[in-house]
Amino acid sequence: MDWAAQKLTSVTSSLSEQILTHLFSQEELSANTELVQAHRDRISKASNLINVELLWKTYNSRRDLNIDRSSCTFKCPVMLVVGDQAPYEDAAVECNSKMDPTTTSFLKMADAGGLPQLTQLFIRRY
Template identity: 35%
Template sequence: MCVCVCVSQEDHVDTPYGKVYCTFAGFSKPNRPIILTYHDIGLNHKMCFESFFNHEDMQEIARHFAVLHINAPGQHEGAVTLASEYTYPSLDQLSETLPLVLKHFGFTSVIGLGVGAGANILTRFALNYPDLVEGLVLININANAEGIVDSVTSKITGWTQTVTETVIAHLFGKKEIENNHDLIATFRHDIMTYMNESNVAQFLRSYNGRQALDLKRPVPGGNLSGKTLKCSSLLIAGDDSPSLEVVVDCNYKLDPTRTTLLKVTH
């Protein structure tokens, strides 16, 4: 691992699935993992994580861990519209870009922090490359494939709603949308201002077309036909989150000796 890297570094990393825009901050240290983040649909690393890492409670952690933010292809601020011949990667393919990004920067160990689609991608990465992942913090993870009802609903919603409104419904629960108008207005403005709507729509379609994660809770003395996470994992969902039920379901599929579920009360 690199002994140190410049305090702030931005780079586009070429992968077989397109360019991945990355932002690195801090100094890496030998034998210490970096924090690797991956954002949700309709967001980029700034919108998803900047306030979190700038919070005073995070300053002590920031002094000890470097952070590498990943932006899915075409999702970073100011991104141009992806070429018409470009096929947007599946979530599995997006997870396969991460070892290439780590190799590019010279990192060999991470603690993953992902939200929504980003949490799903990091889980796929950890399942396939367990030696690279020391821990995961997964917010609003949905380990299931999109169901038939959800698929029909998504198509109808796509006909009747803008991409921005579809993203808002994905990010927030009905109660928060109805009661927290200022927050929703801020997110709506930021998505429309900083995100490329065409690119967001492609990432959204990729997420909606995801395959279920092959997760199966280990049974002592039994055979394990599916996979499970080998690292310590913290699953987080708000009590008003539209993802609460699927996060709880994901928790049931993981090794209880390595997994913690945290429900956040507003």
Template identity: 50%
Template sequence: MSTVLDVEQNACTGDAVEHDIETPHGVLHVTMRGTPKGNRPVILTYHDIGLNHKSCFNTLFNFEDMMEITQHFAVVHVDAPGQQEGAPPFPTGVNSVIGIGVGAGAYILTCFALNQPSLVEGLVLINVDPCAEGWIDWAASKLTGWTSNLVDIVMAHHFSTEELTDNQELIQTYRLHIAQDINQDNLALFCGSYNARQDLGIERPVVGLNENTVKTLTCPSLLVVGDTSPAVEAVVECNSRLNPTKTTLLKMADCGGLPQVVQPGKLAEAFKYFVQGMGYSENLRHDRSRTKSGFSRA
């Protein structure tokens, strides 16, 4: 199990091209796979705190069903602002995106969709929290008997109490990754920024009353959360604030805080239906025999 991250981080190479993109707010490390295909949106991902795009998404994107989907789309993975400089120009030809975000990444992509709705055709939001209340104090309160250092707090953000005690191989792998592979100073800044986030201020529209004026997502949205995830209440709250005709809530059974890692097959199948519902990838097949839980090592 200790090799899961290393194996998977080396698997998503192929046609991937890395860019360091300078912005007014810092440098973004961006990995692009494939080229934009006609008028189809690009799949845009943003990882959660304590992870990068590889440790957050490689298991999902290396899964066979998901690889079939991504033959039809270009994929752009965005890493949170890092330390690289001298960025090349951002690749051209991106007209719109389908966003896939986890935790902090889901919050950021939701903000993007609210501010630039014409650029976002759909969102898959895993463990999204629309509220302003900080998770750091909450997480620390769950760490009775622990030394409440940054790594422990981030682990409590990702995993339920049951997972922290019952799934030792998974926990040890991600604890080491967060502690050793992620710059701790940058992680502290990322945590502080996320903890200071504002409430998204989204409301469920009421037909005939405020559907044209209320602040809400206008694109199709798939909300995903494991049934034992620490984010269950936040995701259910987010679902209650969105347009029910455009929103689907997927609560994954026997799953904790990282559904894209623990159950990539089920999530890939759900994503396949999602993009088909948007009118894309009409010829993709649905094979439930490959939706078992587990880690992709291919």
């Protein structure tokens, strides 16, 4: 179902809107905050928009990581950070469930969307 929705969105939406939908929650997009508008302007005015589009297509065609909790997939500590309104919150929770809990930390930030680190930093500055 998600695959079909993503394919339909890629046909009907502009590149910048596709990226913004991935980065921000619907609530953030409808509020049209300064942070969202800054990203929209940055994407739409990029001098290398063809490269941005190629990167976006590559990102969307990536395969699932073969992570297994029973094997030592990662040798270093891992911290997963997600906003409580992020469009990819379920994917981050699923990834966390596959990781070794002794070397993995999971942080869910309140009042944050798809870019919790930037959103929280931006809110605190203003």
